[in-house]
Amino acid sequence: MRGQVRTARLRASALGWYRAFVNGDDQTGPALVPRWTPFDQYVEFQDYDVTTTLVTGNNRIGLVLGDGRYRGGLGAFQHDSVYGDRLAGWAQLTIEYVDGTRDEYVTDTTWKVGAGPIVRSDPMAGEVVDLRVPSALDPATVIGGFPHAAVTPSGARQLIAEEVERVTEIGRLSAASIIRTPSGKQLVDFGQNASGVVRIRLSGPPGRVVRLNHGEIKGADGELDIKYLTPFRAWPHKPQTDQVTLDGRTMWWQPWFTIHGFRFVEVEGLDANLTSEDIEFVVLSTALEETGSFTASDPRLQKLYENVRWSMRSNFTDTPTDCPTRERSGWTGDAQVFAAAGTVFADIDAYFRRFLRNLAAEQLPDGRMPIYAPAEASEFSGGMARTTRMLSGSAGWGDAIVLIPWTLYSYYGDTTVLESSYPAAQRWIDFLGNRAAAPSRRKRGRRGRVSAHHEQFIVEKGFDWGEWMRPGESFLSSAVDSFRRSGATVATAYYEHSARVLGKIAGVLERTDDERRYTDLADSIRLAWREAYLGPDGRIGIDRQDDYVRALAFGLLDEQERPAAAARLAGLVIAADYHLGTGFLSTPMLLDTLRDNGYADVAYRLLLQETTPSWLDQVNRGATTTWETWEGYTKRGSAANSHNHYSFGAVARFLVEHVAGVAPGKAGFETIEFRPGLESGLTSAAAAVGTPRGTASIAWRKTVGHFSVHVVVPPGALGKLEISSESHLLTEGEHDLHVTIHGTLVNSRDAP
Incomplete structure (x- = not known):
């Protein structure tokens, strides 16, 4: 200088x-x-x-x-x-x-360019380091001879x-236990599944090799189980393994250029027994401002909420991923179903805007959206693979370009995300229109004859993931079911839903002609869907829970048809002994649909179900994150699929909005709906959410004959407290209310 x-x-x-x-x-x-x-x-x-x-x-x-x-x-x-x-x-x-x-x-x-101790680094396989190699950044290193x-x-x-915000350290976890496995390796249990790396104190003679193997599950044999994370023999490296060659020093070490999904770390190569003072879990995630909280009188629901939070932290890295272990891809369907739930934990607006920008940037020329963003393809590697291109037209997944912007607008009130995503959303709807217009010999899941005019609105041609991963389904059986039976039912419903939402977006953006165009299109698709999939007896599609959830949630039924459909949905749940039968796409809407259509008791009983398939079954089995499948394990007891998937964790939104009871009314929480879940069977619940206007919160407690509720309405917002059939308007500030069970306001005072 x-x-x-x-x-x-x-x-x-x-x-x-x-x-x-x-x-x-x-x-x-x-x-x-x-x-x-x-x-x-x-x-x-x-x-x-x-x-x-x-x-x-x-x-x-x-x-x-x-x-x-x-x-x-x-x-x-x-x-x-x-x-x-x-x-x-x-x-x-x-x-x-x-x-x-x-x-x-x-x-x-x-x-100048020089080598260093990092021999190999890979985000999935792990990092290989030789500490005997000096770093070019060491002040003692003479770089004059470097190229x-x-x-x-x-x-x-x-x-x-x-x-x-960057993907960086957001906290550290201490070891809950350290044992020797039957094979003699040291196994560290941190008690929490998450994403990150290990920081460990290393000591040993020069040339000693230490390996750290990371995984989510300890098998029944007492050893680390990673077999279920390597389903493809084509993997070039063992996953999630860091390797360090020691140089004789005693030192703290952690990898720089990798990230793992794990709860357990298997340590090989150290003679001394590790203690909790020698190792810690450095948790890595996008450093979002976490603004939400939830508590309830049933600690299992509180644990469920925290499990979802940890799955979100684990997967909200440099793109919202499906899992932090096996694939780590930015699957659009997973992001689409979880986006609303993400808002109850943190301010995710900018994070998802980046995701949408990546998604739109790689939209294919014909309008289809990649199945994940980024699309894991470039000109350097020959472009998008043919198989990936074929899979990229799936309804429910590609619809992320329409539905996520609408979700962000609904929760944050900013129209710019609608504007920036609008051209890509239009091209996606055009693509679905071309899919529907393409002739197809398949007539999957139909219950009626479709008129020649309406046939052009049925999405039969092409690939769809379908409902995906209903209870008991594998990857293969899910795909086969979609191809043979239910794919068109799902795809056509999403075509209608996205066209209608795009019409609403056009209305917000004051594009009157587009609003009319997409609303008319949605009306035509709706009529076609009804002809194809609504039987004269009121049965829908394949007559499964998700068929009725979509029909009711998307407004595909006339008003007089809704009671029978809701009764059938509730009946299917009851016939399954109050177990859900939905997969990725419909599970986030299931409880709301039951509650909003007169079956709140069924919804809450389903929420509190403790046996497979259910949310609390995972909690009772010691899960610390949400799983990719409802079962989590094979019939033989070995782990199956990812144990850190946020998709089914979309239930966290229901916990906040319908158990505790705080949700946006008008976009951006201009109005706030406070709806305590008095029918839940709980005696108390509380939640806080971040809004563009500040924190909104509710805390209620139920006793014999009445309940008390504390509400905080942020500045510039108007609250509406709903109890039974009555509502009470609340201005900004704090409110303590005491209400009879029948909804009569006994007294109210503004907190000083």
């Missing part, structure tokens, strides 16, 4: 993950940056204030690179080098001096500022 510094800022990014160092000071820390985006289109950069880090005279700036999502393994088959096979870094240091002048230093061919950096062509067309 050549003078007194006013400010100094370092901007940095990479094709891969990176850490930026200034004079040996780690500016990035545990953050996994840059965030996963369609790297052939844009890459995010980070901004660091290094004013106090620079010193008079010479300064050393460096970047350490890891594979990250750019070159590392992606998806169910761990395909690597999807976006490129050469890592690259970029940095720009801008120094402004007190005298008004400035200097700027950028990465170019004068920079110069080369300019690497980048497929990315744009470098953009990061818009979302």
Whole structure:
């Protein structure tokens, strides 16, 4: 430096993950940056204030690179080098001096490149480190003989500022227990399934190799069980394994460029027995502001809520993923069904806007949406695979481009997300229209004859995931059921629903012609759906729970038909001994649909069900996150599928909005509906949610003959307390109310 510094800022990014160092000071820390985006289109950069880090005279700036999502393994088959096979870094240091002048230093061919102790890093497989190899960033390392950096062509067309909180450390967990397994390995149980890495104290002779194997489940044999996480023999590496070659020092170590989903860590290669003082779980997630809470007199519901929170934390990394272990892909269907539930935990507005931007950026020319975002494809690797392209037209999944923006608008009240997603949403609806218009010989699940005019609105052609993973279904049986029986019923219902929602979006955006166009389209699809799937006896589709949930929730039935359909839905639940029979798409709507159509008692009894399939069955079996399937284990008792999937955790929204009872009325919580779940059988419940106007909360307690409720209405909002058939308007501020069970307001006072 050549003078007194006013400010100094370092901007940095990479094709891969990176850490930026200034004079040996780690500016990035545990953050996994840059965030996963369609790297052939844009890459995010980070901004660091290094004013106090620079010193008079010479300064050393460096970047350490890891594979990250750019070159590392992606998806169910761990395909690597999807976006490129050469890592690259970029940095720009801008120094402004007190005298008004400035200097700027950028990465170019004068920079030197050297190796370090990280031998291999992969976001899925893990990190391999040899501590005997000196780091090029060590001040004692002479870099004069290192080769110069080369300019690497980048497929990315744009470098953009990061818009979302980083994936970084959000907390630490201590070991709950440490045992020796029958094979003699040390197994650490942290008591909580989550995403992150281990920080461990290592000691041993030079050349000693220590391995850390991460997993969710301890098998019946007492050993770590990861077999269910490796269903595909094509995987090039054992998943979630970190390896360290020691250099003789005693030191704390944690990996830099990987992330694992786990509760248990199996440690190999250490002679000494570990204690809880030697190891800890560094939890990594997008550092969202968590604004929600929920409590209830039934601790099982409280545990369920916390399990969902942990699944959300685990999967809200650099894109909302399906699971943090097996695939880690940004599946659109999972995100679509969970988005509303996410709002009860944290401010997810910016996070999902980034997801939607990624999704729209990779929309195919014919309008179909990728099945996950980012799409795990680029020109470098030959574009989207044929199979992935075929799977990308699925209803319920692609509809995320319509339904997630509407969800964000409903909870946050900002129309810009509707505007930015609108063109992609239009193209998606056009794609569904082309699917429906394509001739098809299949007539799946029909209960009536469809007129020639309405046949053009039935979505038969193409692939759909369908309801997906009903109780007892496997991946294969779910797909087969959709192909042979129920796919068109689901797809046509979603075509109608998304067209109608897009009409509402057009209305909000004051696009009158579009509003009329999409509303008319939805009306036509509705008539076609009714001809095809509503039988003269009132039976719907395949006559399963999800058929009635969609019909009632999407408004596909006339008013006089709704009571019979609701009765049939309740009857199916009761016939199953109050067990649910729904999968990914309809489960988030099941309890609301029962409650809103006169069967609140059935809804709450279903919520409190304790045997498989149910939410509380997982809680009772010791789950600390929500599972991908209702069963979680095979009939032989071994783990099956992911044990950290947030999709079925969408029930958390029902807990907050219909058990505790606080939900948005008008968009953005301009009005707030307080509806205590008095029919739940609980004696008390409470919840708080973050809104654009501040925190809204409710706490109620039920006693013999009356109940008391404490409500907080944030500034600028109007509350409406609903009890039985009566409602009471509440202005902003705190309110203590005492109400009879019949809904009569006994007294009210504003809290000072």
